[in-house]
Amino acid sequence: MNKKIWFQAVLAILLVSSLLFQSGQVKAADVPSDETEPSFTLTVEYLDKDTGEALQEAKQLNLKEGDPYQISAPEFEHYTFVDASKSLTGTMDQEDQTIVLYYQKKEHTLTVQYIDKDTMTKIHSDYSASLEYGEKYSIPEYAIDNYVFQSATEAPNGVMPDEDLNITFYYIKNGSGTLDVNLFTINKDRFVTGNYSGDVSQISLVINNKFYPFVSVLGSDNHFQYEASKLITSLAQDVWLYAYDKHGKELDRKKVSLDRMPIGTITTNQFTLGQSSYVTGSYTGDTTKVALEINGEKKQTINVPKGGTYQYYAANFIHSDTDTVYMIAYDETGVELDRKKVNVYSTTGDLTVNPFVLEKDHYITGSYTGDVKKVAVLLDNEKGQTITVQEDGSYSYYIGNKLQSGLHTAWMIAYDEVGKELNRKQIELVHYVTTGSISTTPFILEKDSYVTGTYEGDVAKIALEVDGEMRQSIAVPKDSPNYRYYLDKRNELQTGEHEVNMVAYDTAGKELDRKPVELTHYITSGSLSVNPFVLGKDSYVIGSYTGDVKKVAIEINGERGQVITVPADGNYKYYIRGLQATDEKIFMVAYDLSGKELDRVELPLSVTK
Known part of the structure; x- marks a missing residue:
């Protein structure tokens, strides 16, 4: 055989075998054969054994006589492989072949239990059936003596799932019980009351076919009460009481007999002696008449007008705020509904x-x-x-x-x-007594010309007293609480001890206050700064000053140079020449106007490079 043809045949067989093997259904042996030999078809079918329905499309493989094959049974959802029409392994005959793989639907067990819901015990034998997936089922609901069906964990009719299914049917005992309901009086009773017997566990009020919430009666000694004062308001209402067991099964119902007690209220407004003529107020409910009662004596009964308010003439009856006065409300038959005390008020x-x-x-x-x-x-x-x-x-x-x-x-x-x-x-x-006060601020002898301060009250004039001598009085300003008093001959106070007072007067010249004036001396202060001085280059020491600095001078090795006056702009220039490099200390010194030293700063020196 031509080697090239033989090699191509082997590749073709390998390719087909690989594809079929990957599908998990048919596998051919890896045996080369001569391309000129005849080939035959191997067909594999996958059928539901019961219905003959194909589960998937048939698979085919072209093989030559004697070629080996191996068929695997794939899995199908909800099905189980049972058998095949031929062996799944073998060699190819001299004719086309068909192999059928048969499957059947999976079977599962349906189990039903019948349970007493209160005791959780079995009350009937289990129901059991084997069903295929998807098969319909209908579970029998057994009639069990003294029990009634209540609920189930699953619907009794359905389709079998792909697994075992367990269902529980719950039954409850067929209870019994009765009600005995008392008369309910509107405007009087708060609860519908009565007694019950048997398996009654809860009750419900029904008014005009409207059901109201369940109320438990357990532990109440066979006596019940249902709050209804806000629900039952008219004799025309149709009222029933229903009784149920603990599972909600109705056991009994009774109509509630109704009666009505007349009601009414009255209010009273304050009655003011000397001002009021009528006792007034309002009324509600069944009130149709009112009467006045004073100190236990009832006066005439009158009809009230429609609208909810009334007035009762009482000016001739109420004479003192010690009287005990009531207004009384009645219904149309004369039954007293309410009474309220009248507040009798006497103005104070x-x-x-x-x-x-x-x-x-x-x-x-x-x-x-x-x-x-x-x-x-x-x-x-x-x-x-x-x-x-x-x-x-x-x-x-x-x-x-x-x-x-x-x-x-x-x-x-x-x-x-x-x-x-x-x-x-x-x-x-x-009579009016004038008052007033005065304050003073310290007076700086070297600086101030005026004594200043503040005043308040009836102060109209001030005067200065110096060492017991009163000087001229002046009027204080009317539009300001501050004053200024010019102190002449103040140079006389520069030396020695002196007593100075500021005295305040009213318009009549009456002294209202006096305060001493503190005499103080001015203490000068100031600071100095200096820029670095370059030897061999600079001719002026330059810097700035603050405060009371008026003069500066240079001091070299303790010897002071010329003192110069500084300009008023806060900066200075001090001319110096012939200054040489030295280890000695050089300072710039600041002085006040009197020559008092205020500050000194060492002059920083450097040499031109």
Whole structure:
């Protein structure tokens, strides 16, 4: 055989075998054959044994006589391989062949238990069946004596899954019980009450076919109560009470008989003696009549108008705030529904009056409390105009100059709204006593020309006292609390001990205050800075100063050079020549106007390179 043809045939067989092997179904032996030999078809089919349905498309392989083959059975979801029409391994015949692989659906077990839900015990034998995947099932719901079906973990009808299935049917005992319900009185009872028997575990109120929440009755000694005061409000309502066992099964129902107790309330407003003529207030509910009761004696009963408010004439009956007064509410049959005490009020009030300064004041002022609404002045037994007080609890009554001269007796009188006198206080008439104070600031002898300070109160004039000698008085400014007093002959105070006081007076010349003036000397201070000086180059020492520096000088080896006056701009230039490099200390020294040394700074030196 031609080697090239033989080699190509081997490659073809290997390629086909590899593809079929990778699919997991057919495997041909790796045996080369002559290309000229006839080939035959090996067909592999995959069928459901029960239905004949193909599970996937058939596979084919072209082989030559005597070629070996090996077929593997692939897995299919929900199926199990059972057998084949021929052996899965062999050699190819001199004709086409077909091998069929048979599969059947997987079978699983369905198990059903029947359980008492309360005790979790079995009450019937299990139901069991073997079913294929996807097969429909229907579980029998057994009728068990004294039990009723309640629930199940799965639906009783379904399709078998690809696994075993366990289902539990729960049953509960067929309970019984009764209700006995008491009469419910609207406007009186808070609860629907009664007794129960048997397996009753919970109750529910039903009003006009509307169900209200369940209420447990367990542990209540066969007695129940259901809060309903806000639910049952009309005799026209259809009210029932339902009884259930613990699983919610209805055991009994009873209609609730209804009655209604009339209700009504009354309120009263304050009755003010001397102002009010009627007791007034409001009413609610079934109130149709009211009556007044004073100190235990009931007065006439009157009908109330529609609208919820009433008024009862009482000016001829209530005379003192010590009277005990009630308003009573009745229904149309005369049944008392409510009674409320009437607050009988007698206006009261107090008054305070500030002292009136004869030389200064034009208004009488003060404060009030309570029911005071108006005030008036009684001057020498003659009553003046009545005025309304301010809402903030104070008053201000203009009297002008009526009290400025002569002797007078004056009272302030307080009244309520209707003019009833509540209180009176005598007005204290006083003369004005001037007061005032003064302060001083230290006086610097070498610098200041004026003594300064502040004043307050009735101070109108000031004067300086020097060593017991009073100098000229001057008026203080009216628009400022500060003053200035020029001190002449101040040079006389530069030496020796001296006593200086500033004295304050009122307009009449009455001394109000005096304060010593502290005499101090000015202490000069200042600082100096200097720039580096380059030997052989610079001719001036340059720098700056602060404070009271007026002069500077150079000091070399303790010997002071010429003293020069510094300019006013804070900088200086000091001419020097012939300065040589030396180990000696060189300083620039600062002085005040009197020649007092204020500062000294060493001059930094450097040599020109």
